[in-house]
Amino acid sequence: MLRLLIGNKNYSSWSMRSWVLMRELGIGFEEQLVRFDSFEPDSEFKSALQRVGGAGKVPLLVDRDLVIWDTMAIAEYLHESHAGVWPADSRARARARSVCAEMHSGFEALRSHCPMNVEASLAEAGRTIWREQAAVRADVARIEQLWEDALAEHGGPLLFGAFSYADACFAPVCIRLRTYALPLGERARAYAQHVLALTSVASWMEQAAAEHDFRPFEEPYRRGAD
Ligand SMILES: N[C@@H](CCC(=O)N[C@@H](CS)C(=O)NCC(=O)O)C(=O)O
Structure with missing residues (x-):
């Protein structure tokens, strides 16, 4: 099962992009909310993301042992296995x-x-x-x-x-x-x-x-x- 790490839904516009893409296309995933805080290097937010990998920002997509960061990379990864991410033409x-x-x-x-x-x-x-x-x-x-x-x-x-x-x-x-x-x-x-x-x-x-x-x-x- 894919896992998507996201930030606060009220504020996290980048998280929203990957989440909406997956939900709208019916791609199954578990979501994990990492609450926004100061974003200081020693913050809870950064520590939680560091434990997973990536660039210390949300969203992060985790597929077994593979961690994909950045919304464009997530869209391209999903495009390889799911129709509808990009137009067919x-x-x-x-x-x-x-x-x-x-x-x-x-x-x-x-x-x-x-x-x-x-x-x-x-x-x-x-x-x-x-x-x-x-x-x-x-x-x-x-x-x-x-x-x-x-x-x-x-x-x-x-x-x-x-x-x-x-x-x-x-x-x-x-x-x-x-x-x-x-x-x-x-x-x-x-x-x-x-x-x-x-x-x-x-x-x-x-x-x-x-x-x-x-x-x-x-x-x-x-x-x-x-
Ligand atoms: N280029 C990245 C931007 C991701 C991004 O900036 N996410 C924000 C939340 S919406 C974040 O994690 N900020 C934490 C920080 O700037 O340290 C993407 O497309 O995923």
């Missing part, structure tokens, strides 16, 4: 890998100003961020363009028609857009709503909202859980 697959790679290495402004927080409603912080941070506006414009191009080429409702890792990869972005109530065009909004309604995404969000594990260092905008 090679052109669409190349494009899906491109958009995921861009997400993986980019959108720094959106990620740092709008950290994922499933349970919070931060529309007011979102309005300030939107007004003051041109780089966040640029990130969202680029994301909308990526989405619209893929939706136009493949007909929706998901980026490459049917579900693929690309949708799991952008699921935390859909949550950020919702938490911070950032403005979005019609087509992008419909896509984000579709992603949020996926069974796997809805159940991650439900479990995240039930966590009630307020981690102050992940909370630039709140003093406590509402």
